[in-house]
Amino acid sequence: MLKSRHFRSLRIIVLLIVLFVVVMNTWLSSVRIQSWKRPVWVVLYPINADGQADTQMYINALSAEHFDDINGFFAREGRRYHIDLNPVTEFYLAPPLTVQPPEIDVQASLFERVFWSLNMRWWSWRNDNWSGPEPDVRIYLRYFSPRKNQQLSHSLGLQKGMIGLVNGFASVDYIGTNNFVIAHELMHTFGASDKYSLETNEPVFPDGYADPQQNPLLPQTRAEVMAGRVKVSPGWLLIPKSLDDVIVGPLTASEIGWESL
Numbered sequence: 451m452l453k454s455r456h457f458r459s460l461r462i463i464v465l466l467i468v469l470f471v472v473v474m475n476t477w478l479s480s481v482r483i484q485s486w487k488r489p490v491w492v493v494l495y496p497i498n499a500d501g502q503a504d505t506q507m508y509i510n511a512l513s514a515e516h517f518d519d520i521n522g523f524f525a526r527e528g529r530r531y532h533i534d535l536n537p538v539t540e541f542y543l544a545p546p547l548t549v550q551p552p553e554i555d556v557q558a559s560l561f562e563r564v565f566w567s568l569n570m571r572w573w574s575w576r577n578d579n580w581s582g583p584e585p586d587v588r589i590y591l592r593y594f595s596p597r598k599n600q601q602l603s604h605s606l607g608l609q610k611g612m613i614g615l616v617n618g619f620a621s622v623d624y625i626g627t628n629n630f631v632i633a634h635e636l637m638h639t640f641g642a643s644d645k646y647s648l649e650t651n652e653p654v655f656p657d658g659y660a661d662p663q664q665n666p667l668l669p670q671t672r673a674e675v676m677a678g679r680v681k682v683s684p685g686w687l688l689i690p691k692s693l694d695d696v697i698v699g700p701l702t703a704s705e706i707g708w709e710s711l
């Protein structure tokens with residue numbers, strides 16, 4: 451009895467130390483990223499989320515070039531905000547992971563979210579298979595077969611953990627959309643907030659619009675990265691097919707430390 455109680459206290463102490471180190475690391479990371487003095491190192495970890503053979507084939511054929519669009523996006527948008535870095539981001543591809551990250555329900559309570567976020571960091575620390583330089587941000591890419599007609603659950607980006615969890619379809623047809631979701635979640639880890647209504651998915655005016663000054667306002671043709679969708683007409687929202695039609699709006703830019711001069 452006594453022994454198991456001691457063991458439990460020891461385990462809690464070890465957990466608290468690990469958490470403390472993780473929190474300090476994260477804090478230092480955010481401060482450094484927001485100063486934009488050197489490129490942000492991002493490691494992508496592909497995961498076969500549905501166990502399908504076609505999902506695995508897609509993952510096996512992945513290379514870092516599949517994510518080049520995201521580099522192009524950050525370089526182009528960074529330049530508009532006088533970020534003098536080339537490149538702004540660097541992506542590395544880790545070997546596929548065979549373990550599944552902890553799940554969370556969209557309707558989860560605040561407590562469940564906090565618990566999940568700690569659990570996710572713990573999971574990420576325990577299952578790291580990346581042997582290169584220590585990344586600033588880790589993005590877990592959960593791939594699903596597009597053949598099974600499944601609805602993907604929400605992707606997530608944790609600023610406090612410098613971790614993103616992205617759900618995507620394992621097909622070349624979805625590379626553009628997947629890269630857009632990765633850019634969005636990455637932005638969360640840099641400190642950007644969502645610019646769409648959680649109830650209706652509509653972009654919030656004016657910060658969620660790529661061209662809020664446009665007259666007439668609709669149809670919009672480009673998306674603000676944190677709004678996620680383009681409002682074409684009342685009741686018609688489109689998810690961008692690639693990052694070519696996505697911009698970083700002024701509010702998002704200031705949230706991540708990009709100042710317009």
Ligand SMILES: [Zn+2]
Pocket residue numbers: 634638643644
């Ligand atoms: Zn978001």
